Every structure is written in C-alpha cells, then in structure tokens.
Amino acid sequence: MARSSPTPASSRLARDALAIGLAVGVFGVTFGVLAVATGLTVAQACAMSLLVFTGGSQFAAVGVIDAGGSPASAVGSALLLAARNGMYGVALSRTIRVRGVRRLVASHLVIDESTAMATAQADPETAERAFWLTGTSVFVCWNLGTLLGALGGDAIGDPATFGLDAAFPAGFLALMAPSLRRRDGRAAAVAGGLIALVTIPLVPAGVPILLAAFGVVPGFLVGRRNEEPA
Numbered sequence: 001m002a003r004s005s006p007t008p009a010s011s012r013l014a015r016d017a018l019a020i021g022l023a024v025g026v027f028g029v030t031f032g033v034l035a036v037a038t039g040l041t042v043a044q045a046c047a048m049s050l051l052v053f054t055g056g057s058q059f060a061a062v063g064v065i066d067a068g069g070s071p072a073s074a075v076g077s078a079l080l081l082a083a084r085n086g087m088y089g090v091a092l093s094r095t096i097r098v099r100g101v102r103r104l105v106a107s108h109l110v111i112d113e114s115t116a117m118a119t120a121q122a123d124p125e126t127a128e129r130a131f132w133l134t135g136t137s138v139f140v141c142w143n144l145g146t147l148l149g150a151l152g153g154d155a156i157g158d159p160a161t162f163g164l165d166a167a168f169p170a171g172f173l174a175l176m177a178p179s180l181r182r183r184d185g186r187a188a189a190v191a192g193g194l195i196a197l198v199t200i201p202l203v204p205a206g207v208p209i210l211l212a213a214f215g216v217v218p219g220f221l222v223g224r225r226n227e228e229p230a
Contacts, residue, residue: 013117013130020113021137024055025145031058032149038066042150049146053108053139057082069204088115095127109135187222191215 028049035045040062052058057078064074089110095118096106114135121127192215196208203211 010129013126014133017117017130017133017137020117020134021141024113024138025141027055028142028145029149029152030145031055031062032146032151033153034059034066034149035062035146036150036153038062040150042147042153045150046143046147049143052078052082053142054078054082054085054111055142073204084112085110088112091115092118092131095124096131097128106131106135109139111135111138113138184222187218188215191218 061078117134118131192212
C-alpha cells in the first residue's frame, strides 16, 4: 500500500517546529560563546547543553559563575529556573503517553517550546506530534549552536566587543515576557527584582538570584486574589 502524502497541517507543523529550532539555535551559539568566555571548555559547554538542555538554566548558571558566584549558587539558580519543567511534565502527562526509554527521552524534551507547541494543538494526536517535532528540532539546533559558539569563542575574544555580554539579561527578559502579561507575573517580577537589588551589596554573587525566587510569594497571593469570586 502506498504511503499517504503529508497533509498541509502536518507539513505546517514540521515547518513551525524547524523555525522554532533554528531560532533557539541562535541563542545556542551565544551560549557557547559566553560559556567558553567564562572559563568552560568546549567539551564542558557542549556537555551542559546535551545533559541539562534548559537554556534559561544554562544562562543562569554561566552568568552566576561569570559574576564570581560559587558552583552551589550557580546550580541553585539553574534548578530554580528548571523547576517549571516539572510542572510542564505534569501538564503533558496525559498527552505524551510513553513508557520505558521513550519516557526518559520525552522527559528530556519537556521545555518551554515543546510544551507550548503541544498545548496549542486541538487534539491529542497532533499535540504529541508537535511535542516530538519541536523538542527534537530544538535539541538538535541548540546543541549544534552551542558547539559552533564554543568553537568560535576563542576567535571572537571578549563577548562585550560584539555586545554578546547582553545575552544574559536579554535571555532572562525573554523568559519573563510571557509571564508579564498577567498581574501575578508582574507582581512576582517586581518583588523579585526588588529583593535582588536590596541584597546585591549584602550577600555573595549569585545568592541574590536565589533570594529573588521569593518574589513568587506576592505573585501567588495576587493570583489567588484574582481567582476569588467578586
């Protein structure tokens, strides 16, 4: 029996997944450059992207190290940002029904982009396809970008020369942008920012980022108040 040709919808899904992967790959190049500039080897930068595979957490960890923070602070900051992936996994558990090795692979691909693409689909079958296409595309492009950036890091020299040092704050702003559309997200962002500003001169580098996580408390309270019936 001849195989049926891809439908327009599935072709569009593949194109969207590839476009997202390529866009994320550009940030991967930046991460590779900055990781090498902070003292990581090419192998270490690539291993982080392969094993951690959470862009925001990787930028946070390298940023803390670059600022002179301890490895514990770097890991703590990265784990705080990565915690949201656990919630994504719970949300996707009814859609991505896999077991064994495939379940381990799927858990590694639970990121912002794959979750957003999956939850935007109308039916479970399309959602699962969107998850795998997007997760795989981002994984490949992010790791290729990291490798290219790490290899070119020595040739570029000081990241500030090309403005790449701005990637750290830009990356955090990109992560925050969707949350700032909600009142609870804005409350958490303002509270976290104030905590960080107050504690920067008082505690070691990297610790203000950890303390800023307590900004979620007022954000949570604002969210609860909005949910209460009038």
